[in-house]
Amino acid sequence: MSENAGTSPPPVTEGLDTHTAGRPVTVADVLALPVLATGQPQVVTGEAHLDRLVRWVHITELTDPASFLKGGELVLTTGMPLPDDAAGVRRYVDELTDIGAAALIIELVRRYHRPPESLVQACRTRGLPLITLARDVNFLEVTQVVHALILGNQADAMRRTQRIHEAFTALTLRGAGPEDVVRSAAEMSGRTVVLENLVHQALICEPSGTTVQDALTDWERRSRVTPLGDHSEALGPEAWLVVPVAYQGERWGRVVMLSTPPGVGFGPEDVTVLERTAMALTIARLTHPTTWERTAHRSALRDLAEQRHHSPEDARARFAALGLPAEDSRFLAVLVAGRTEEGAKSEGWLSQELRIAGVTALVGELASARLGALLVLRPSQPWRPTVERLARSFLDQFPDAVVSVGSEVTDIADTARSFREAAHAAEAAVPGEHLPEGRSFHELSDIGLRQLLYALREDTRVQEYVERQLGRLIDHDSRHGTNLLTTLRHYLDAAGSKTTAARRGNLSRETIYQRLRTVERLLDCDLESGERRTELHVALTALDVLRTR
Structure with missing residues (x-):
């Protein structure tokens, strides 16, 4: 041998x-x-x-x-x-x-x-x-x-390492944000990757082979027992692979790769992925002016509002990992609709107002011209004074804005319902209508027939209904210069009382009778029918909101 x-x-x-x-x-x-x-x-x-x-x-x-x-x-x-x-x-x-x-x-x-x-x-x-x-x-x-x-494996490893460098270079060149960078790291490594700041708040979590709940449950405690580290190394009781992230020469936070499943060691490629992740995050921090804490809050808020979490447990774990109280709290969705000012400035202003009021909240722009906040309330903390103060402050600056709220929920995973209700209230807010005395925000209880029809005004079925019910009457008024539509409105508003309708229209009883007979002939209906009067009243209300500007 x-x-x-x-x-x-x-x-x-x-x-x-x-x-x-x-x-x-x-x-x-x-x-x-x-x-x-x-x-x-x-x-x-x-x-x-x-x-x-x-x-x-x-x-x-x-x-x-x-x-x-x-x-x-x-x-x-x-x-x-x-x-x-x-x-x-x-x-x-x-x-x-x-x-x-x-x-x-x-x-x-x-x-x-x-x-x-x-x-x-x-x-x-x-x-x-x-x-x-x-x-x-x-x-x-x-x-x-x-x-x-x-x-052969060594050659393959060199090729994979080269592909890792090329992938992160491409991310940097196209100006990828922190979410894209962390997501790419999780996809390349097949492991869960988390970005956290110096106070151990998990700002971004991309799970791989596990759930957000498993990755983030009790995050702050687990993170605090894992040393910070000055370079890429596996540290702490769970042997996390950690790499510091710097900003303008100072440590800002760190990016963490979890062992999935627990106990499985990290290879050289994992280290390369995480080191390039930290480098790409540093560059992204320089090129994206919005703070990552605000970006993280905005992302979490959108996931809650649109119910994009995989499970209620995932939602609670992510919420708590941001340093927010998910247990023994009440939650309330607040929306500000309408053009105010640049989204980032509005978010900052609203966050500051809530801090002054002593209210913990997630704040972020949910869509164009729609700002959202999720108020986290203590069990005995009233929300109406806080929302009223916010609404008045907004309306003082932007009179055309619409502030609306949903109902309170006790589980963070149910906040999508509160946001839906707030959105319904905002959509049904008829311009120019006055709210009850002492209230500047809209809520579900404000939605009556007129508000409901206003919210549905773009539905062609509503438009077709109005035309089918009143079209011939409106056409007659246009051709002959009559005002039968107004006469019908007075009659319906008077709950079918011809005497009251005549008084409101400054008409004689004989004239009102004649006009109503003409209306019945044109619409081929019996105005003595309560059901028919209801149908016409709905059609008139819909016509009003369709003409609202």
Whole structure:
């Protein structure tokens, strides 16, 4: 047997295990190769260490092979050079273990037919995997196959690393924001990635192989027991891979890669991904003026308002990870609709007003010309004075704005309902209508028939209904210069009283009777029918809101 595997013929690719492609080769991977499986390998000791990485394969028939090793080698031997005495065997195993050999494979064909007990004991004591081969194996062919696999994987790793650098360079060149950067990191690594600030608030979380709930539950406590670290390294009880994120030369926060599933170590590519993530985030911080805390609040607010979370537990975990109280609180959606000023300025102003009022809240622009806030209220904290103050302040600056609220909810996962109700109230707010005394904001209780029809004014079915009910009457007024529509309105407003209708229209009883008969003829209806009067009243109300400007 040759002592130096470097004299072997060029590596071959036959018999390679495609399952190992793209990752370091372990002892277990080598044992699964067909070229070694023919020898009927049996693990005698060190079964718990078969995940050791194999850097190279070394064939040896020397009594001191360790002097030719550098660590990580899979040592192949026929057993011929093994010392006869137990002390010599222990020294042989100690030298292999001290140099960091991955495993020892001994062929039980020539000298031994069962492994010596002294060898078994020495390997078990030192935790060195000992594998026996019951049948003859071509060691040279083993080295060719394993070396081809190792070199191929190294080349693949270099190509993947290059692709990682190219991907993050592309993200930076197109001005990607922090959400895109963190999402790309999670996709590339297949692991959960979290961006947090210095006070351990999780601003962005991209789960992979887990849920937001699993990733963020009890986040602040778990993060605080994980040291900050000055460079990329696995730290803390959960062995998170962490890399600091700087801004203008000072530490701003850190990006964290979670072990998924727990306990699975990180490879060089994970480190590359996270380091490039931190670099891309630093550049994004310089090119995106909006603070990431505000961006995180806006994103969380939109997810809650549009119910984009995967589960109620995910919503609660993300909310709490932002440093907001998700338990023992009440939640209220507030919307400001209408053109006010630049979204970022409006968000900042509203956030400041809420801080002055002592109210915790998520604030963000939900859509163009629509600003939203989710108020987080203590159990005994009244919300009406706060909302009234906000509404009056907004209306003083922007009289055309519409401030609306939903109903209170006790579960953060139910806030989408409160936002829907606030949106319905805003959509039904008829311009120019006065609210009850002492109130400057709209709520669901304000929605009556007129408000409901105003909210539905763009629905063609409402428009068609108005035309079908009143079109002939309106056309008659236009052609003949009459005012029958007004007469009908007075009659319906008077609940069918002709006397009251005549008085309101300054008409005689004979005139009102004549006009109403004309209306009945044109509309082919009986105005004595309560149902028909209701239909016409709805149509008139809809016509009014359709003409509202």
